[in-house]
Amino acid sequence: MKIDISFLPALAAAFLLVFARVGTMVMMLPGVGELSVPTRVRLTIALLLTAVLLPLHRGAYTLDLNAMGAVLTLLFQELLVGAVLGLTARLAISALQIAGSVVAQQLGLGFVTEIDPTQHQQGMLVGNFLTILGVTLIFATDMHHLAIAALNDSYKLFAPGELPALGDTAALITRVIAAAFKIGIQLAAPFLVFGLLFNLGLGVLSRLMPQMQVYFIGLPLSIVLGLVLLVAVLGAMMGTFTGYIEGVLGELAPGR
Numbered sequence: 001m002k003i004d005i006s007f008l009p010a011l012a013a014a015f016l017l018v019f020a021r022v023g024t025m026v027m028m029l030p031g032v033g034e035l036s037v038p039t040r041v042r043l044t045i046a047l048l049l050t051a052v053l054l055p056l057h058r059g060a061y062t063l064d065l066n067a068m069g070a071v072l073t074l075l076f077q078e079l080l081v082g083a084v085l086g087l088t089a090r091l092a093i094s095a096l097q098i099a100g101s102v103v104a105q106q107l108g109l110g111f112v113t114e115i116d117p118t119q120h121q122q123g124m125l126v127g128n129f130l131t132i133l134g135v136t137l138i139f140a141t142d143m144h145h146l147a148i149a150a151l152n153d154s155y156k157l158f159a160p161g162e163l164p165a166l167g168d169t170a171a172l173i174t175r176v177i178a179a180a181f182k183i184g185i186q187l188a189a190p191f192l193v194f195g196l197l198f199n200l201g202l203g204v205l206s207r208l209m210p211q212m213q214v215y216f217i218g219l220p221l222s223i224v225l226g227l228v229l230l231v232a233v234l235g236a237m238m239g240t241f242t243g244y245i246e247g248v249l250g251e252l253a254p255g256r
Contacts, residue, residue, distance in 0.1 A: 028082075157252075
């Protein structure tokens with residue numbers, strides 16, 4: 001009996017190309033792509049997703065293994081598409097860091113920083129808390145399935161062999177950044193009002209009682225009242241955020 005295995009090189013090349021798109025996105029996704037997640041776990045997730053998507057989209061790859069330049073160009077395009085998808089999700093969740101920075105400043109905690117596990121850099125303590133909570137809610141509400149759907153639908157938006165339109169890609173990134181900043185300010189709006197009224201009250205108090213050490217009274221009181229306000233509005237804040245992140249992921253997965 002003769003077994004034809006001539007298809008194996010083409011299948012391996014298609015697998016590597018799909019893995020390039022999937023692996024790049026997984027590497028940049030919030031929650032999954034963090035350095036705190038073991039490398040083997042991230043690699044396993046990327047390989048499993050590749051194994052699932054390969055049978056669905058293998059026919060989209062037209063390969064001539066004798067033309068190495070064309071294969072390398074296709075590999076670069078797949079890496080670029082994965083980077084665009086992962087970067088979009090990463091930028092979207094930065095809205096929580098923006099909100100956390102504003103909240104921390106209004107509460108008087110702007111000087112308290114800690115390493116943000118999702119950004120791998122120093123960040124406001126409140127922002128780190130909101131970011132970790134946001135990532136947890138994404139997995140708790142099964143919105144990470146939208147990321148997988150976005151990978152599947154990306155073959156319609158960014159077909160293999162076609163370089164993503166730079167204008168549309170730049171417009172998408174710009175729109176996501178603008179929306180993240182807008183949502184971040186909206187989430188922190190109650191604390192902007194709180195900070196304005198609280199500091200106005202301290203200013204009036206210092207004028208009425210110049211001998212009082214307003215700073216030593218105002219800072220602890222600002223932290224306590226701000227934390228009480230944070231507990232009161234946290235549910236509404238995260239509800240707004242989950243709606244926003246669902247819209248972003250839904251835009252990447254229009255077929256969902």
